[in-house]
Amino acid sequence: MSTYGEAVVVPPLALAWVRRQLDAGERIVGSDVLHGGITAEMRRLTIRTRDGGTRRLVLRSFVERSHVEHAEDALNREADALTGLAATDVPAPGLVAVDPTAAHCEYPSLLMTHLPGRTVLTDAGLENRVHRLARRLVAIHALRPAVRPPEFTALTTADTVVTPQCADAAVWAAAIDVIRRPRPSYEGRFLHRDFQPGNVLFDVASADPARARITGVVDWASVSWGPADLDVAHCSAVLALLHGPAWGLRFSRAYEEADGVLAATESERLYWRVRDALACSEEVPQVVRPWREAGRLELTARVVEERLDAYVVALMGGALR
Known part of the structure; x- marks a missing residue:
């Protein structure tokens, strides 16, 4: 942005x-x-x-x-x-x-x-940015607006998921079955609904990327009311595609380390994480273009699909045991 x-x-x-x-x-x-x-x-x-x-x-x-x-x-x-x-x-x-x-x-x-700062999509300084992203998202979820925004919508269904050619078909079939289940109950929060590195600006004037601080959060066109897990799941999925599956798993832990509260049970958490990961399967061509424009030329559609598959496999690992 x-x-x-x-x-x-x-x-x-x-x-x-x-x-x-x-x-x-x-x-x-x-x-x-x-x-x-x-x-x-x-x-x-x-x-x-x-x-x-x-x-x-x-x-x-x-x-x-x-x-x-x-x-x-x-x-x-x-x-x-x-x-x-x-x-x-x-x-x-x-x-x-x-x-x-x-x-x-x-x-x-x-x-x-116009806000100062720039989006940062590189690997350098990522550990610092993940913690700052988590703390900022916790603060957003703590807001209590006088008028609630509309309830969230989740358009992805079991029939719209696009299983990558490189995917583990059995794992993806199990993941799709997860989102066939009834939606878990949740405590509503103020959601950005597209909180991820492409919509967060950092002060990158410092030569040390580990010291970069957040200067802005942009693109509030999808603001909604819903479960904190949904925002966390979305940022996790984008981090997994940008930087590798381990970073997607790391973000949810960073959110809790920042005193953020997620769903009470593992099955509920899995539902939201899998739902957003599968939603990404429908948008690979769209997300790859701006990332490559920003200099991440190694992020071809094939690479992103492989990372998405690895992330879904990692999410489903415990559920399939």
Whole structure:
């Protein structure tokens, strides 16, 4: 979400809409693409302030037809989340304006403040980042908004799972059977629903990657109410694909070490972990592209599928004994 790209022209209606949100005497002097997103186009806008300084905003626009139909709900969720988060210590963007139905812009859009820092997807300093990610997620789950966001949805079913060609078929069949079971009961929490390294910004100015601190959490378009296990499972699965299965298993332990509370029984925990891991099977081509754009060229679809299979095998290891 913070890999900067080439200069880009902002569509005219969106440009006029953004200008109406600026303070008197301010003007847009530059724009460039923020790479790393999957569902929306992201543009970083440089604003010249009245006193000659600069500030930056981010314009998020749902452009692809397959995503536009969900844009109104996503942008309203994000706008509500950013409004509520402004009164907390969670480092989230500030809401400037939202046009969820494209009443003013070419596409449904949201304008927000720009946060410092960058996403970090490399292996260097990973142990430190895993602990910081876990502590930040515990803090997010501790929030109690005045108005609860919508209940979470989980779209993956036993029929939509895409079993990789390299997979252990017997293990995957057993994993699919896990998500056929009734959903466990849970205590609701405030969920980000896409909390993972690609949506967390770090201060990487220090030469020592072990000292990198979190400067922002972005992409709140899927904010929901549901089990803490679901957010933990998602971040675990992404870490497994980015860095290897052991890191996926490590994150859930780091979450508990940070005083996070997960489901009471192993079978309940397994349900959520397996559900999110299997959901990743449907998205391998989509997640590989931004990772490779960020420099992880070794992460081909085949490599990611092999890591996903190894992670599912590791999750199911105890259940199959």
